[in-house]
Structures are given as C-alpha cells and as structure tokens.
Amino acid sequence: MTESDFERRIRRLESIEEIRNLKARYFRCVDLRLWSEFADLFTDDLQVNFAESTSDPKGKSEFVASVARHFVTGYSVHHGHVPEIEIVDDTHATGIWPMYDRVESPADSDYVSHEGWGHYTESYRRCDDGQWRIYRSSLTRIRREILPKCEEAVSL
Numbered sequence: 468m469t470e471s472d473f474e475r476r477i478r479r480l481e482s483i484e485e486i487r488n489l490k491a492r493y494f495r496c497v498d499l500r501l502w503s504e505f506a507d508l509f510t511d512d513l514q515v516n517f518a519e520s521t522s523d524p525k526g527k528s529e530f531v532a533s534v535a536r537h538f539v540t541g542y543s544v545h546h547g548h549v550p551e552i553e554i555v556d557d558t559h560a561t562g563i564w565p566m567y568d569r570v571e572s573p574a575d576s577d578y579v580s581h582e583g584w585g586h587y588t589e590s591y592r593r594c595d596d597g598q599w600r601i602y603r604s605s606l607t608r609i610r611r612e613i614l615p616k617c618e619e620a621v622s623l
Contacts, residue, residue, distance in 0.1 A: 516605035571617040
C-alpha cells in the first residue's frame with residue numbers, strides 16, 4: 468500500500484511541530500541551565516558556528532560545556548520567533564529562526580552582557596530513536612548591544 472498525499476502532508480506537519488518544540492526546549496534549557504536536557508538536543512557530530520563565541524567550540528561536548536560555562540550565573544532570556552522550516556526528506560530538515568536574547572552577566576564573569584537580534588540557521592536530523600536533533604547551527608547577528616554587568620550573581 469502506498470502512502471497517500473494526505474499522509475505525507477500530515478507527517479511533514481508533525482515533523483515541523485517536533486522541530487519547533489526542539490528549538491523551544493533549546494531556549495528553555497539555556498535560560499534554566501538544564502545542561503543534561505540541553506545536551507540531548509544535538510547529534511553527536513554537531514557542528515556550530517557562533518562567531519561571537521569566546522571558546523570556538525568544536526562538537527557537541529565542547530559546545531554544551533562552553534554554553535554551561537558562560538551561563539553559570541546571571542540572567543538570560545532567549546527567544547526564537549516565526550521559523551522557516553523546510554522538511555528535506557524523512558530524516559533531514561533545515562530552519563531559519565529570527566531570534567532575540569538578553570544576557571546579564573555578573574561583574575566577575577568573562578562573558579559579555581548583551582542584548583541581541585539575529586538569526587539561527589540550522590540543520591536537523593531525525594535520529595534512530597525517532598527524535599529530531601540539531602546537527603548544524605550558526606548564529607548571525609543583525610545587532611548586538613553591550614550592556615553593563617549585573618550587580619548580583621544569580622544562580623539557578
């Protein structure tokens with residue numbers, strides 16, 4: 468029996484919704500510092516390109532450790548909006564996410580406090596367990612404003 472056009476369309480829409488939820492978990496995990504859950508959002512062969520990164524991480528382990536190190540204390544708010552998601556095939560997709568973030572780092576942090584706007588450009592892969600994960604991510608800023616450090620060190 469062959470799959471109907473209707474079934475293909477439904478499967479495509481389900482994949483888009485799963486990828487939206489994946490990226491929503493990304494933002495929540497960073498802001499709430501849920502590093503174990505954050506690490507599960509990526510494939511083991513993750514490639515990242517965040518030009519502003521101070522550590523230029525290579526691969527999943529270095530990226531997760533780098534993000535965790537930057538967000539030990541302080542405040543952060545990350546938002547992604549109205550993504551353009553394209554399902555390439557049953558196991559591959561791409562997305563572009565307009566984004567906003569505000570990070571307030573304490574005075575003793577090496578990480579720059581900022582407010583920024585830009586776009587995440589990503590590629591996704593459906594893994595053997597059926598879950599979509601991020602395997603390529605780059606961040607391009609339209610604007611980044613440097614903010615003063617926050618006065619208190621907040622730890623979640």
